[in-house]
Amino acid sequence: MITLKRDVLVLMMAYPGYVTGVDLIDHEAFLVMKSGTRILYDDRKKKSFDEKISDADIQDMLETCYPxxxxxxxxxxxxxxxxxxxxxxxxxxxxxxxxxxxxxxxxxxxxxxxxxxxxxxxxxxxxxxxxxxxxxxxxxxxxxxxxxxxxxxxxxxxxxxxxxxxxxxxxxxxxxxxxxxxxxxxxxxxxxxxxxxxxxxxxxxxxxxxxxxxxxxxxxxxxxxxxxxxxxxxxxxxxxxxxPDTAEPWYQGVNADSEPVSGYIIQIDQSLGS
Ligand SMILES: [Zn+2]
Incomplete structure (x- = not known):
């Protein structure tokens, strides 16, 4: 859940106004886009490296840290x-x-x-x-x-x-x-x-x-x-x-007091539960 919340926050910060939030439908998280389109966060498939490249979900896309x-x-x-x-x-x-x-x-x-x-x-x-x-x-x-x-x-x-x-x-x-x-x-x-x-x-x-x-x-x-x-x-x-360090808030690392980030954090906690 911590990684999911972080990834949604990252996408809202990267694409403000395009990625507008996150929704839970039958326990599955979906990214919500400005158009109303929902994009599945994690398809839960076991994938090889090549499959992650050819058939990536949001979780796969953000999994490997860029140095x-x-x-x-x-x-x-x-x-x-x-x-x-x-x-x-x-x-x-x-x-x-x-x-x-x-x-x-x-x-x-x-x-x-x-x-x-x-x-x-x-x-x-x-x-x-x-x-x-x-x-x-x-x-x-x-x-x-x-x-x-x-x-x-x-x-x-x-x-x-x-x-x-x-x-x-x-x-x-x-x-x-x-x-x-x-x-x-x-x-x-x-x-x-x-x-x-x-x-x-x-x-x-x-x-x-x-x-x-x-x-x-x-x-x-x-x-x-x-x-x-x-x-x-x-x-x-x-x-x-x-x-993530589970002893810290999930958003530890960003400036959680600044707008619009503070608003995104509240919204993500409301959508996914805190
Ligand atoms: Zn090129």
Whole structure:
């Protein structure tokens, strides 16, 4: 129950106005969306690693903690925080069809480039903030520019290579920075990936994370040029990085006195029982 409450709070903080609460129906918890759609929290299926990726529920999506610390090596076997996505949630927030998503794209100026990005849930706003931060970073550390430009794409309505699942690029919430041969686990060896992870600019990764993006370099199935707007993964990592301490309130870690968080906490306790 503690993890359920924390995960709901994380999602309400990450997607305010989109995730509006939680409901219990026959003892099963459902996330409630602005549209009224309910998304099952935990399907209680025993899943292999591959099944968690291909058929994730909300609980699976938030299960693996994303490290906000710097890494200098490849993540351990099958540690892919944020690579699990719940499509029902993405459909609700960013659009459930190509046409619906196209209507939500806006142009973000990124260096000298103009990139389409989804305007919902603060995604395009976050990329705009990163563009400003990247300009400062390049002024300070000119070699960073070689890792940024030319970028290799944001919105692209396509599936993930080797799967029939939509890529986060299809929702307009991911960006690939300047790409080379050694960035993607399907085409590059773990050794080549790790070598690139070691030299990839740490301040650039931090800039993205500060603005709600996760880095594909922190996946065992690495995708080093890939950054994806996933504020729920970053918020969970920031406030609830470890297992809950049952002696403390379930929301221990967040600032429970600040609005709107204090209101979310009361609402979650009312819906699920305290
Ligand atoms: Zn990508």
């Amino acid at each position: 906000l610390t710097e890494i200098d090596a490849l993540m351990g076997t099958n540690v892919d925080p944020g690579r699990t996505r719940v499509y029902a949630l993405l459909d609700e927030i960013y659009g459930a069809s190509k046409d619906a998503i196209l209507k939500k794209l806006v142009t973000v100026e990124f260096g000298a480039e103009r990139l389409p990005f989804n305007k919902e849930a603060g995604a395009a706003r976050a990329l705009t903030a990163i563009a400003a931060g990247a300009a400062d970073l390049v002024a300070d550390q000119p070699q960073t520019e070689d890792f940024l430009f030319p970028t290799s794409g944001t919105f692209n309505y396509r599936v993930i290579a080797g799967t029939d699942r939509l890529s986060p690029h299809a929702y307009g919430i991911a960006i690939d920075l300047k790409s080379g041969a050694d960035g993607y686990w399907r085409w590059a060896s773990p050794e080549a990936g790790e070598k690139l992870i070691k030299v990839y600019p740490k301040d650039l990764v931090r800039l993205f994370e500060k603005n709600g993006f996760i880095w594909g370099g922190k996946w065992n199935h690495f995708d080093i040029f890939h950054f994806e707007y996933r504020p729920e993964i970053i918020i969970k990592a920031r406030y609830f990085p470890g297992s």
